[in-house]
Amino acid sequence: MRIVDVNEFYSPTGGGVRTYLDRKMGILADLGHELIVIAPGYEDAVEERPGGGVIHWVKAPRLPFDRSYGLFWDAAPITRLLDAIDPDVVEVSSPWRPAWIVAEWQGRALKVFFAHNDNMGAYAVRWLEGVADTATVERWCAWYTRYMGRFLDRFDRFVTNGEELARRHERRGLRVDAAMPLGIDRGYFSPDLRDEGLRAALLAQCDLPPSAKLLLGVGRHHPEKRWPTIIDAVERAGERMPVGLVLLGQGVDHQKLARQVADSPHIRLFRPVYDRLRFARIMASADALIHGSDAEPFGLVALEAVASGLPLIVPDEGGAFDIAEAPFAETYRARDARSCAAAIGRLFRRDPAILRAACRHAAVKVRTDQDHAAMLVDYYRAAIEGTPGAALRA
Numbered sequence: 001m002r003i004v005d006v007n008e009f010y011s012p013t014g015g016g017v018r019t020y021l022d023r024k025m026g027i028l029a030d031l032g033h034e035l036i037v038i039a040p041g042y043e044d045a046v047e048e049r050p051g052g053g054v055i056h057w058v059k060a061p062r063l064p065f066d067r068s069y070g071l072f073w074d075a076a077p078i079t080r081l082l083d084a085i086d087p088d089v090v091e092v093s094s095p096w097r098p099a100w101i102v103a104e105w106q107g108r109a110l111k112v113f114f115a116h117n118d119n120m121g122a123y124a125v126r127w128l129e130g131v132a133d134t135a136t137v138e139r140w141c142a143w144y145t146r147y148m149g150r151f152l153d154r155f156d157r158f159v160t161n162g163e164e165l166a167r168r169h170e171r172r173g174l175r176v177d178a179a180m181p182l183g184i185d186r187g188y189f190s191p192d193l194r195d196e197g198l199r200a201a202l203l204a205q206c207d208l209p210p211s212a213k214l215l216l217g218v219g220r221h222h223p224e225k226r227w228p229t230i231i232d233a234v235e236r237a238g239e240r241m242p243v244g245l246v247l248l249g250q251g252v253d254h255q256k257l258a259r260q261v262a263d264s265p266h267i268r269l270f271r272p273v274y275d276r277l278r279f280a281r282i283m284a285s286a287d288a289l290i291h292g293s294d295a296e297p298f299g300l301v302a303l304e305a306v307a308s309g310l311p312l313i314v315p316d317e318g319g320a321f322d323i324a325e326a327p328f329a330e331t332y333r334a335r336d337a338r339s340c341a342a343a344i345g346r347l348f349r350r351d352p353a354i355l356r357a358a359c360r361h362a363a364v365k366v367r368t369d370q371d372h373a374a375m376l377v378d379y380y381r382a383a384i385e386g387t388p389g390a391a392l393r394a
Contacts, residue, residue, distance in 0.1 A: 001033045001034070001088045001089065001377060001380065001381065002033070002034045002036070002085065002086070002087045002088050002089075003028070003033065003034065003035050003036070003087060003088065003089045003090075003091065003380070004035075004036045004037075004038060004081075004082065004085055004087040004089070004090045004091070004109070005021060005035065005036070005037050005038070005090075005091045005092070005093075006038045006072075006078060006082075006090065006091070006092045006098050006101065006102055007021065007037055007038070007039050007091075007092070007093060007094075007098075008039070008040060008069075008070070008071065008072055008093075008094040008096070008097075008098050009069065009093065009094065009116075010037055010039035010040075010055070011039075011068045011069050012039075012041060012042065012057070012068065013068040016300075017116070020182070020369075021035070021037055022049070022053075023185060023369055024369070024373055025037075025049055025051075025052060025053030026049075026051050026052060026053065027369060027370055027373040028052070028053075028373055028377070029051055029052025029053060030051075030052075031373065031374065031377060033377060034052065034053070034054075035052075035053050036053070036054045036055075036056065036085055036087070037053070037054070037055045037056070038056045038058060038078055038081055038082075039055060039056070039057055039058070039070075040057070040058060040059075040060030040061075040069070040070025040071060040072055041057025041058060041059060041060065041070065042057075042059065042062075042070075043057065043059050044057060044058060044059050044077075045057040056081055058072070058077045058078060058081070059077075060072055060073065060074075061073065071096075071097070072094075072097050072098050072101065073097055075101045075104070075105075078098075078101050078105075079101065079105050082102075082105050082107055082109075083107065086107070086108070086109075087107075087109045088109055088110065088380070088384060089109055089110045089112060089380050089384070090102055090105070090107070090109045090110070090111055090112070091112045091113075091114045092111075092112075092113060092114070093113070093114050093115060093116050093117075095113075095119065095147075095148055095151070099113060099151045100151055102155075103151045103154035103155060104154070110156050110157065110380060110383055110384050111154070111155045111156045111157075112155065112156065112157045112158075112159055112380070113151070113152055113155045113157070113158050113159070114159045114160075114161070114180075115158070115159070115160045115161065115165055115169070115297075116161050116297070116298075117165075117296070117297060118165055118168055118295065118296075118297050119144070120137075120138060120141055120144055120145075120168075120172075121168060121295040121297075122224050122295045122296070124137055124138075124140075124141045124144075125137050125138070125295070126223065126224055126295060128140075129335070138171075138172060142172075145172040145173060145174060148169075148174060149173075149174060152174065152175075156383065157177045157178065157383055158174065158175065158176050158177050159176070159177060159178045159179070159180055159379075160176055160178075160179050160180070160297065161179075161180060161181065161182050161297060161298045162179055162180075162181045162182065162297055162298040162319055162322065163179045163181070163322060164297050164298065164318065164319045164321070164322050165179070165297030165298065165319070166179040168297070178379055180372060180375060180376050180379065181298065181367060181372065182298055182300060182303075182367075182369070182372050183303070183366075183367040183368040183369040183370070183371045183372040184300060184303050184304050184307060184366065184367070184368065184369060185276075185368070185369055186307050186366055186368045188276045188277065188279075188280045189280045189283065189284070189304050189307035189308045189363075189366075190280070190284065190307070190308065190309070190363070191284055191308060191309025191359065191360050191363055192284075193280050193281045193283075193284035193285070193308065194284040194285050194309065195281055195284070195285045196210075196285070198281060198282065198285045199214055199285040199286070199287075202214055202244075202246050202282070202285070202286075203244055205246070205268055206244030206245070206246065206265070206266045206267065206268055207244075207265040207266060208242055208243075208244045208266055209242070211242065212241075212242035212243060212244055212266075213241065213242065213243045213244070213287045213288070213348050214243075214244055214246065214285075214286045214287045214288075215234060215243060215244065215245045215246070215286065215287065215288055215289075215290045215313070215344070216245075216246055216247075216248070216282065216283065216286035216288070216289050216290070216305075216310070217230055217245060217246070217247040217248070217249070217289070217290050217291070217292075218247075218248045218249065218283075218289070218301045219248075219249050219291075219293065219301060220249050220250070220251040221249050221250055221251035221252065221253040221254040221256075221257055221269075222251045222252060222253055223253060224293055224295045224296070225249075225253075225292055225293045226292030226293055226294065226315075226334075226335065227247065227249075227253065227257055227292060228256075228257070228260060229292050229335055229336070229337045229340060230245070230247075230290055230291075230292045230337075230340065231245070231247075231257070231260055231261055231264070231267060232337035232340075232341075233290075233332075233337040233338075233340030233341040233343075233344060234264075234266075234267060234290070234341075234344070235264055235267070236337060236338065236341035237341040237344040237345055238266055240345060241345065241348060242266075243266065243344065243348070244266040244267065244268070245266065245267045245268070245290070246268050246270060246282075246286070247267070247268070247269050247270065248270050248271070248272050248273055248279075248282075249269075249271075249272055250271055250272060254269070257269060280304075280308060283304060283305060283308040283310060284308040284309060284310065286310060287310075287311070287348070288310060288311040288312065288313055288344075288347055288348075289301070289302065289305035289310050289311070289312050289313070290313045290314075290340075290344070291312065291313065291314040291315070291320045292315065292340075293315070293318055293320070294315045294317035294318040294334035294335060295318060296318055296319050296320075297318070297319045298319035298322075299314070299318070299319040299320030299321075299322070299323050301320075302314060302319075302320040302323045302324070303323060303366055303367070306323065306328070306359070306362050306363060306366050307363050307366040308363065309356070309359040309360050309363045310359060311328050311329060311330075311347055311355055311359055312324045312328065312329035312330070313329070313330050313331075313332070313340070313343050313344060313347055314329065314331055314332075315331065315332060315333070315334035315335070315340075316331045316332065316333060316334055317334040318334070325362065327358035327361075327362070328355065328358040328359045328362050329347075330343040330344075330346050330347045331343065
């Protein structure tokens with residue numbers, strides 16, 4: 001099967017979408033399929049990947065605030081490539097210009113809109129949360145749902161990256177054909193990577209002894225991640241127990257967060273760790289992952305934590321909540337620092353041996369990216385062949 005992903009979020013310099021698609025290329029090649037990405041580049045170019053997969057860079061305008069990313073506008077270069085490649089399936093995930101380019105392309109391929117994010121939840125609901133509740137904001141923004149409905153009418157399938165995002169779109173009145181939960185490269189992550197020396201060193205950087213508890217936060221310094229709420233919660237919990245927070249990330253809110261933690265000796269901000277093995281060792285060596293985002297539709301970081309044998313502290317909304325099971329997780333009211341602080345206390349009052357055993361049991365059951373890719377290909381094959389399973393939610 002030949003799959004083309006017209007992807008505006010695939011950057012020449014890296015990022016989560018690129019990581020996902022690069023890994024997916026290799027997996028699909030191993031399964032005997034081909035994934036080709038059409039992405040906005042600085043110049044027109046073709047880049048073949050060892051082991052399978054091709055990137056067609058199409059020269060496109062850059063985003064003014066982040067030149068790592070580009071914006072598709074002209075349809076002709078993209079449709080010419082689609083005509084030449086003649087894919088069996090074409091995917092697109094941007095609801096803006098790329099969705100319409102693919103929707104209007106006159107090719108034989110199965111057209112799939114694959115939603116990886118929720119613009120309404122990430123932006124409108126967050127921006128107006130002090131003005132109205134979620135349901136009201138979504139009613140005010142019903143124009144966006146109608147807009148999506150217009151281009152989705154021209155697609156063969158609407159697929160999401162998990163049940164949480166499917167539920168959101170269905171609640172707004174859109175039909176979702178399949179929810180395909182993502183997976184992780186589980187080969188990197190394991191509870192066996194736990195390093196007590198590394199844990200003690202991280203706690204020392206938080207000016208705490210090895211007897212304290214170590215929380216790990218991972219993600220962009222961006223308003224949708226809710227790091228101010230997490231920092232507030234950790235400071236509150238720290239009034240009752242010795243607890244430190246190591247936050248790995250960077251982004252537009254970095255200076256704001258740095259000011260917030262300036263007087264907090266037990267909270268440290270570090271840049272992202274791109275070395276996957278070192279990151280996995282850090283993950284396995286903490287005492288819990290703490291997460292703040294209620295807008296993201298799928299919790300890949302939470303999955304990586306579970307695979308590392310790490311307990312979770314997550315909000316009761318968003319993709320991470322779907323992953324959090326009672327034996328190894330505590331949840332709190334989204335956007336509520338007091339509730340989050342109470343969840344920290346509850347988790348660390350549990351019997352450590354029972355909690356660790358529950359985490360190890362959960363680690364071996366984490367969905368892999370191979371599972372995701374195989375399920376997706378099976379679904380596309382059924383849809384192309386018109387078999388009954390193609391109309392079912394996965």
